[in-house]
Amino acid sequence: xxxxxxxxxxxxxxxxxxxxxxxTIITTRADDGTPLGLTVNSFNSVSLDPPLVLWSLANxxxxxxxxxxxxxxxxxxxxxxxxxxxxxxxxxxxxxxGGLDLEQxxxxxxxxxxxxxxxxxxxxxxxxxGDHLIFxxxxxxxxxxxxxxxxxxxxxxxxxxxRDPAGIKPRSAYLAGSFGEDFLGYLLGRSHFRxxxxxxxxxxxxxxxxxxxxxxxxxxLKPQMSAEDLAIGMQxxxxxxxxxxxxxxxxxxxxRIVTPAPSTAGTAYELSDDGRNLALRLIxxxxxxxxxxxxRLGHADAVVIKSLLNRLLAVIDPQAAVLWGEPPR
Amino acid sequence: xxxxxxxxxxxxxxxxxxxxxxxTIITTRADDGTPLGLTVNSFNSVSLDPPLVLWSLANxxxxxxxxxxxxxxxxxxxxxxxxxxxxxxxxxxxxxxGGLDLEQxxxxxxxxxxxxxxxxxxxxxxxxxGDHLIFxxxxxxxxxxxxxxxxxxxxxxxxxxxRDPAGIKPRSAYLAGSFGEDFLGYLLGRSHFRxxxxxxxxxxxxxxxxxxxxxxxxxxLKPQMSAEDLAIGMQxxxxxxxxxxxxxxxxxxxxRIVTPAPSTAGTAYELSDDGRNLALRLIxxxxxxxxxxxxRLGHADAVVIKSLLNRLLAVIDPQAAVLWGEPPR
Numbered sequence: 001x002x003x004x005x006x007x008x009x010x011x012x013x014x015x016x017x018x019x020x021x022x023x024t025i026i027t028t029r030a031d032d033g034t035p036l037g038l039t040v041n042s043f044n045s046v047s048l049d050p051p052l053v054l055w056s057l058a059n060x061x062x063x064x065x066x067x068x069x070x071x072x073x074x075x076x077x078x079x080x081x082x083x084x085x086x087x088x089x090x091x092x093x094x095x096x097x098g099g100l101d102l103e104q105x106x107x108x109x110x111x112x113x114x115x116x117x118x119x120x121x122x123x124x125x126x127x128x129x130g131d132h133l134i135f136x137x138x139x140x141x142x143x144x145x146x147x148x149x150x151x152x153x154x155x156x157x158x159x160x161x162x163r164d165p166a167g168i169k170p171r172s173a174y175l176a177g178s179f180g181e182d183f184l185g186y187l188l189g190r191s192h193f194r195x196x197x198x199x200x201x202x203x204x205x206x207x208x209x210x211x212x213x214x215x216x217x218x219x220x221l222k223p224q225m226s227a228e229d230l231a232i233g234m235q236x237x238x239x240x241x242x243x244x245x246x247x248x249x250x251x252x253x254x255x256r257i258v259t260p261a262p263s264t265a266g267t268a269y270e271l272s273d274d275g276r277n278l279a280l281r282l283i284x285x286x287x288x289x290x291x292x293x294x295x296r297l298g299h300a301d302a303v304v305i306k307s308l309l310n311r312l313l314a315v316i317d318p319q320a321a322v323l324w325g326e327p328p329r
Numbered sequence: 330x331x332x333x334x335x336x337x338x339x340x341x342x343x344x345x346x347x348x349x350x351x352x353t354i355i356t357t358r359a360d361d362g363t364p365l366g367l368t369v370n371s372f373n374s375v376s377l378d379p380p381l382v383l384w385s386l387a388n389x390x391x392x393x394x395x396x397x398x399x400x401x402x403x404x405x406x407x408x409x410x411x412x413x414x415x416x417x418x419x420x421x422x423x424x425x426x427g428g429l430d431l432e433q434x435x436x437x438x439x440x441x442x443x444x445x446x447x448x449x450x451x452x453x454x455x456x457x458x459g460d461h462l463i464f465x466x467x468x469x470x471x472x473x474x475x476x477x478x479x480x481x482x483x484x485x486x487x488x489x490x491x492r493d494p495a496g497i498k499p500r501s502a503y504l505a506g507s508f509g510e511d512f513l514g515y516l517l518g519r520s521h522f523r524x525x526x527x528x529x530x531x532x533x534x535x536x537x538x539x540x541x542x543x544x545x546x547x548x549x550l551k552p553q554m555s556a557e558d559l560a561i562g563m564q565x566x567x568x569x570x571x572x573x574x575x576x577x578x579x580x581x582x583x584x585r586i587v588t589p590a591p592s593t594a595g596t597a598y599e600l601s602d603d604g605r606n607l608a609l610r611l612i613x614x615x616x617x618x619x620x621x622x623x624x625r626l627g628h629a630d631a632v633v634i635k636s637l638l639n640r641l642l643a644v645i646d647p648q649a650a651v652l653w654g655e656p657p658r
Binding site for chain 2: 022151286
């Protein structure tokens, strides 16, 4: 427990940062017509009747005087895809509005587009709060869009993912908790199998096994891939099956063995034109399956599941870096 | 755009709900010694020097008078696993503190345990804000724990998941964006293969193929499983390989064919004692691998990745319900 006797400002910031918030940009127009805006996460609702919201601004902010004098301002609750906008309005001084498609709001306040919600406010009160001024605004108009929010937590941007309703626990198994919806291996296996079941008809049409498709697609990652890199990249994935798969591709004229350049040791593989065309066609078909699945899952969850699977691979998959041509993580 | 002329309170609430927040419980002690507390998400930081925070309370709240008169109160920022506590303190009237392990804070304020952060405050100011009163507190002491936060967004609880740093895009592939870290099929396939590569040594020791283990473990889900249910449950997963796998288990005495009961049609399978023991041992070993992987991934991400894979399966996997003995979702 830190007390006033031992009050470390950095620790205090960290403690405040445990409270997650959305991210807003607050805009106004200065007396001389200049549009002003800054990124703020101290926003919150106050009252429903009358409709009031609040936020606070550091006394030291460059735009402090302009906001203090402003009769109107607008709060923009940012969407998940507006992180760059958030960063732009968090920087000092820059021409923040350059190139943005603006609307004109009540009192001439510049309004940004593509936000999760916007509140157009009239300054109702201002209260001193230490090194900040608290702005209370009466909401005169608002709009809202169905979109995932940008979130800030622990000093970093975050995603918000809908929680499973409390009480809906994983369905119980006969042998309690043993194998099923709470076991990552089951979830990964079943998701992989079921996802590929939707792609397999296209592979069957092209006469490719799962393994042959996996190797074919992996060969698209580099102009040429040495046999050694392929073997390392497939370690723990297809293992010795990868050799049979690449040989099958060579036999069908989809890939070929490259004569080693003097500077490299050992054999390398590259796709033939036929192989590259087939790979691109199958990948396009697989991408189309993916689009349909992700649309049903929802955009917000789709972004997060990919991000988390990449993070999982960073934990369990040092070999991927070989395929991707980067030093091991 | 809703304007004051067309101000729908429900729509206004929804617009406010686009701003994600953490969840806090604020506690105090009434004049007569009664501990009081309520769930609040209108908390925010105000000032670093002096250290000030704020929150607002509806004039209509049962504990309004007690909080208005209180010289001290404490803000508890809730952790991801405190959703039940949040719900308890959001209900009216109940004995909210019953059975809780409390500490005594400054001014006799009851302090809850297990939170992401706690701020012990002295009432610094109170401001009217429409139908709410805004409390400004000077922070006298605080503490913090490294834990995932409880988040509220769009009227529901949510998880916050750290975002990938902007600018770190998926590593580019030779054939741009074709097959790789942004393709769900690749991520699922590679995660599955790599995860199982860590379990495979245990399977090899037991002389089981991947498919045989998958069927063996699936048979633990029910006391008996009809051949038809097994076939439907394995559709798009192992397909015809499941028949060979279950036969191999029967041949080894790990599973047996059950004489059909008069009420059921067709063959059913059940595990033998040997089969059940082997399944439990392998599942325990697999769980131990899982624990190590999830520990490296981090608890917060682990919870979310499982939740999202379950949601993905709900989209692509109607057959799972057959194995789980529930009606299709």
